[in-house]
Amino acid sequence: MSSIRIHNLSKVYADGTHAVKGIDLTIRDGEFIVLVGPSGCGKSTLLRMIAGLETITTGDLYIGEQRVNQLEPAQRDIAMVFQNYALYPHMTVYQNMAYGLKNRGWQKSAIEERVRKTAQMLEIEHHLTRKPKALSGGQRQRVAMGRALVREPAAFLLDEPLSNLDAKLRVQMRVEIKQLQRRLQTTSLYVTHDQLEAMTLGDRLVVLNQGQIEQVGAPLEVYQRPETLFVASFIGSPNMNLIPVQAINHPLNQAALATLPQQTDILGVRPDKLLLQPPTTPHIQFECSMTLFEPAGAESHLYMRLCSDEHNLVMRVESMSELFQQPSFTVYAEIQHLHPFNQSSGKRTDS
Amino acid sequence: MQTKQLTFNHRWLPYLLLAPQVIITAIFFLWPAAQAMYQSxxxxDAFGFRTTFVGLDNFTALFADDLYLNALKVTLVFSLGTTLLSMSIALLFAVMVNRMLRSRDLYTTFLVWPYAIAPAIAGVLWWFIFNPxxxxxxxxxxxxxxxxxxxxxxNHAMILVIIAAAxxxxxxxxxxxxxxxxxxxxxxxxxxAIDGASRLKRFWTIVFPLLSPITFFLLVVNIVYAMFDTFGVIHATTEGGPAQATNILVYKVYRDGFVSMNLGSSAAQSVILMAIVVVLTVIQFRYIERKVNY
Structure with a gap:
């Protein structure tokens, strides 16, 4: 177990692609960090650089107190879980898990003991003599975890480990991974493009975009106070509504808009913070018309359009209302729930 | 999986479409094979005036013949040598080319070229290079x-033909x-790599086992090639010599039949060769049907 320190880390590929652009990050001992971002944002490259599978172009990487830039993957004392599991198809589950220990010159009895212990923890002890092909997706996932756990490394690196599972299994494994990490207290770095996975798993989120860090923080902190337009639109489902100020700049809103920081030209508001009744606190309001009603069980999503400039919005509602049948209806949002942004800088204006 | 079923309206069309392949197989394989079996x-007699039915005498005579047993031994050494040499060098090249990124296609193209050369030409090429x-x-x-x-x-002659064939x-x-x-x-x-295996260890414990289906397939193909398809190489370089040192079975069939005009014995030898091919083919199909157990 140890901390990981990343200092000004960059990756430039031979073809000139600048995949990772100067990242600074400190991961505390035992912390569960989730790297989240859209595909191509450099999150996997960053993980692979930490694993030693990609060379580091510039910057420093420390695992514990040691600078590991030049070390081989095997010497970094990390374990990795791959998206496609990367189980050795010609070996049994036992051999898969024992391979890393064998290469490190462990005694046969010690290997046996450790593999059995780990298999028991993951409830795969009945499959030890089987080959990966004979296992289901979820079982393979467990074996891949087992192969990483068995060595008790300083850090786990997980590269979208759940993306090959079906939705139901994914939720189940997500819970198990979190419980496992809590129990073992091993520093973990988890890469995903799924913002829900990121929110539920991590102690802290690192939101990446185009090779740079957009925001680092606890999941709820990031959700409740996105620092940039990108984070605002990326985290949360359905997406945050981003309304241009000029679209709602009419006399009724003048007083409320005047309280916003200068340079604010985009207002973000979560779908669940839009109201159909006027609140008593200061608020803004705008006319909308319905485009689509989407029932999703416990809640429903109402897709609508701003009457003033055809801007699309989404709102969370309890149920279908008579109101929506009318050509237009009024929607309200409290000032305290607005996220003010500046379009050109992409940053929050109230920080 | 459901395949699309085509229906022919014309009764004779399927037969017509199959005919070229069937005719070629019949004329160039079935008929000569039957002839060889009959002739064996x-x-x-020495002047071709009389032909007598002798049963399996030709076969018993072959296995009592030191020259034939020598040809068997030579064939074994030659085909194993050729197979091992060509496969190990090919694997080495493949591993090296696979590690390249940009020049991979270029190397592949150049490495494939020798395959387009006729066996006799390859034989002559090596005959020149090795010419004393x-x-x-x-x-x-x-x-x-x-x-x-x-x-x-x-031994020199054997090394020469193995290199030329491989x-x-x-x-x-x-x-x-x-x-x-x-x-x-x-x-x-x-x-x-993360599991701590060195480059060499990764190759022998991961890559090589995963290549085993291909290795096995190539093993059979190469043995068949070395035993049956190397006539041109032998003919162009050593002609089976010196003193029978490179006289492999296929070449001996030709020598005994068309040079010495001992047709009965030559036919018996080709029947034995045919049996060997059948065995090798069965092994290969059995194995490939079973695939590999992962």
Missing amino acids: LLRQ SIGILPYLLEMLGINWNHRANG WKQISYNFLFFLAGLQSIPQSLIEAA
Whole structure:
């Protein structure tokens, strides 16, 4: 177990692609960090650089107190879980898990003991003599975890480990991974493009975009106070509504808009913070018309359009209302729930 | 899986479409094979006036013949040597080319070229290179104190034909090994690297086992090639000599039948060769049907 320190880390590929652009990050001992971002944002490259599978172009990487830039993957004392599991198809589950220990010159009895212990923890002890092909997706996932756990490394690196599972299994494994990490207290770095996975798993989120860090923080902190337009639109489902100020700049809103920081030209508001009744606190309001009603069980999503400039919005509602049948209806949002942004800088204006 | 069923309206169309392949197989394989089997039971006198039915005498005579047993031994050494040499060099090349990024296609193209050369031409090429009086290799070997002469030395002759036969086959093997290497997911190699396996260990414990279906397939194909398809190489270089040292079974069939005009014995030898091919083919199909157990 140890901390990981990343200092000004960059990756430039031979073809000139600048995949990772100067990242600074400190991961505390035992912390569960989730790297989240859209595909191509450099999150996997960053993980692979930490694993030693990609060379580091510039910057420093420390695992514990040691600078590991030049070390081989095997010497970094990390374990990795791959998206496609990367189980050795010609070996049994036992051999898969024992391979890393064998290469490190462990005694046969010690290997046996450790593999059995780990298999028991993951409830795969009945499959030890089987080959990966004979296992289901979820079982393979467990074996891949087992192969990483068995060595008790300083850090786990997980590269979208759940993306090959079906939705139901994914939720189940997500819970198990979190419980496992809590129990073992091993520093973990988890890469995903799924913002829900990121929110539920991590102690802290690192939101990446185009090779740079957009925001680092606890999941709820990031959700409740996105620092940039990108984070605002990326985290949360359905997406945050981003309304241009000029679209709602009419006399009724003048007083409320005047309280916003200068340079604010985009207002973000979560779908669940839009109201159909006027609140008593200061608020803004705008006319909308319905485009689509989407029932999703416990809640429903109402897709609508701003009457003033055809801007699309989404709102969370309890149920279908008579109101929506009318050509237009009024929607309200409290000032305290607005996220003010500046379009050109992409940053929050109230920080 | 449901396949699309085509229906022919014309009754004779399917037969017509199959006809070319069936006719070629019949004329160039079934008929000669039947002829050989029939002839292997006959004996002709020296001038071809009389043909007598002798039963299995030709076969019993063969297995009592030192020259034939020698040809069996020579064939074994030759085909194993050719197979091992061509496969190991091809695997080495494939591993090296697979590690390249930009120049991979260029190397692949060049390495495949020898396959387009006719066996006899390949034989002549090596005959020149190894020629004791004008060849470049004997000249270089002499500097090392080796007196190369494949016309007198049976071992030299064997080395020559093995190299000449293997050289052509490297291209073929290389292509299969390269395709096999490329089908191994990169993440497996990376996982092994993280698991602390050295480059060499990764190759022998991960890559090589995963190549085993291809290795086995090539093993059979190469043995068949070395045993049956190398007539041109032998004919162009050593003609089975010196003193029977490179007289492999296929070449002996030709020598006994068309040079010595001993048709009965020659036919019996080709029947034995046919049996060997059948056995090898059965092994291969059985194995490939079973696939490999992962």
